[in-house]
Amino acid sequence: MRALLRPVVVKELGLVLLKPSKELLPLFSGRVLIDYAPEYMIEWPSGALPTAMQCLGEDPVLVPFFANEKVIQAAGGINGLKDWLKRQPSGCQWPHSDYHHKELVATEFHPGAIRLCWGCDTQLHDHHTKQLSDIAKANIIAWVIDKARQNLGFSKSHVLTLPEICWWATQRDLVSALPEGMARRALRMPQDAIPSVSRECDIVPELPATSIIQEKVKPVLKLKVDPESPGTLMKRPKRIRLEKPTYLQWVKTQPCEGCGSPADDPHHLIGWGQGGMGTKAHDVLSIPLCRTCHTELHNDPVKFEQKHGSQPAMIIRVIDRACSLGVLA
Structure with missing residues (x-):
């Protein structure tokens, strides 16, 4: 549980007063952590905060990474995504319906899956629209971020950062799936933008950021297992x-x-x-x-x-x- 509250400072007494709502009182049953509100919360109203606002999910540069097939498989595959969707507390994700059945299912829609009630699932069967695709894509992003947060050992209130998601990708051997723009930001390199009108002499050749990261994390030895290699089928195989x-x-x-x-x-x-x-x-x-x-x-x-x-x-x-x-x- 997290809360954003406006304090009242009584300097004469050296006291700070807070007025939480009734549902936030359990937050003060023990010690609490006090910190400055980040810039993106300045305009937010006082009260309870969601589990975590994952800003990485709103970054268009990172979308190709989250939608990459290798990343989806490393996070648990499409079945892992569907199980995760079923465990979420909210209901049917298709808002354009007057009736929603109480039973929910996770239905595959490219590039991921959507949580629908039985009625909407029947209605949208074999439909493929941009709106459905956008919902499925948002689910993939939220799921991958949540899996990465769990794998890295952070709590639900932790906001995942770009270096952390890159470290998770390194652990899962997903460096090749990093988009060039994402890799450049992780290495604090200038974005690779060439003006529409430029002189050839002004272009400075440099290594792509993805190749730099790949070189830094390249394993010394990568073993592969082939239990049915040709040598296992020979009576006297050559060593x-x-x-x-x-x-x-x-x-x-x-x-x-x-x-x-x-x-x-x-x-x-x-x-x-x-x-x-x-x-x-x-x-x-x-x-x-x-x-x-x-x-x-x-x-x-x-x-x-x-x-x-x-x-x-x-x-x-x-x-x-x-x-x-x-x-x-």
């Missing part, structure tokens, strides 16, 4: 070695598993049934080692493992660290 140079670059930045000093090399597992003439273990089966420990291991693997521990145990620690930090995702 395919997994090569991930970017993962090896990350391994080199980790402390040496032997002595703890800064690592110099990513060492691939030897022995233990791995490696051999003209080949070596997969890149994910590697550990960071300094030059001294790396030489020591290759000279006498048994002695090295007796001193520092087994190579598989070191690999498990490195992979666990990579998964915990989001390097392996």
